[in-house]
Amino acid sequence: MLKYETISELVSEATKxxxxISELVLADQAAGMDKTEIEVYKKMKDSFRVMIESVKVGLQKDLRSTSGLTGGEGYLMNAYAEKDDGGLSGNFMSKAMARALAVAGCNASMGKIVAAPTAGSCGILPGCLVSLYEDKGYNEKDIVMSMFxxxxxxxxxxxxxxxAGAEGGCQAECGSAAAMAAAALVELRNGSPSQCADACAxxxxxxxxxxxxxxxGLVEIPCIKRNVSGLAIxxxxxxxxxxxxxxxxxxxxxxxxxxxxxEALPSSLRETARGGLAATPTGKALRDKIFGKGII
Structure with missing residues (x-):
């Protein structure tokens, strides 16, 4: 059984x-869960289908978060992407950004998403993979396997x-999601296990x-837009x-x-909403608007 304590272990075993890496992990997980590889694969395929659906939900024009702070970002980005030149980043990347925003927006509106690895970073992996599936024609099986x-x-x-952002800052959420997505993308392009590790690093x-x-204290500002940054990375x-x-x-x-x-980050910068953008005058005003004055 794999220990999942080092990425070098995964690279070494797959290379040997x-x-x-996905084939190695699928076999290991099936054995560890006492299930067939087909059963484990199907569960991951179901997760990919949820990703596709959360993109659709998040692209709706009138979608709004429960707080009212955010909503419609996915729709606006998608409309921008459909212009003739696709914007500065081109049509493919602009639509991928729209999908990342859409999934994060779906989360903020209490929709169904896949935490990949967290709700706050939920748009990065789907933004990458759904885009390859829908715009580049990548095979669904290959995409699902890359998720392993x-x-x-x-x-x-x-x-x-x-x-966890509360433990390691957003580098632990959007940073980890971008690293996971980068490794999956390399595998989808037939890169080697060691190249997957390099992309992650x-x-x-x-x-x-x-x-x-x-x-x-809500997973909306700046979280939703950071999903786009993570996707680009x-x-x-x-x-x-x-x-x-x-x-x-x-x-x-x-x-x-x-x-x-x-561990070196102060508590004010670890999801407590007491530092950074949350502590700006506008950030405090938005907090007061939602929860009332006097809330710390």
Whole structure:
């Protein structure tokens, strides 16, 4: 059985067997859960279907969060993406951004999402994978399999560092999600297990120190927009790794550094809404508007 304590373990074992990380993880999880690989695969496929549906929900024009602070971002970005030139980032990336916003918006409006790995970072992996499926024609089976690689890397992050904004800042949420997505993207492009690890490391290092400062304590501002930033980092990290650009700092060392940085963050920057953007005059005014004055 795999221990999921280091990504180097996953890379080494997959390389030794000359298989993809996803194939290694699917077999390991099936054995550990006393289920068939088909059963475990089907459950992951169901998760991908939820991702697709949450994109559809989040793209609705009139969607609004319960607080009223956010809503419609996915719709606006999608409309922008459908312009002739697709905007500065091009049609594909603009639509991928729209999907990331859509899923995060679906979450804020109390819709059904897949925490990948958390609700606050739920738009990054779907934004990447649903875009490849719907706009690039990638095979559904390959995409679902890549989710096993993403999940395995996420398990290592959870065991070695943290996935919680309250514990490690947003680097532990959007940073981890971007790293997981980057690894999945590399595998989908037939990259090697070691390139998956490089992409993960690059993504982690690109968001090192990102704080968790939700306005009014709600997973909306700036969380929803950070899903787009995480998506862009996932794609760029994957492309760098596929181009043969190594991470230089091994991925497991990056995770150790992320844990150290997270522990060094003051409590005001770890989901307490007492620092960062949450402590700005506008952030406080929005908090007071929702909950009333005097709420800390």
């Amino acid at each position: 067997r000359n298989i993809k 690689t993403a999940a395995a890397f996420g398990m290592v992050v959870a065991n070695r560092a943290s996935l 690059i993504a982690i290092s690109s968001q090192m120190g990102l704080v968790c400062d939700p306005v009014a 996932a794609f760029s990290s994957a492309d760098m790794a596929l181009a043969g650009i190594g991470a230089k700092i091994p991925v497991d060392e990056c995770l150790d550094a992320m844990k150290e940085v997270g």
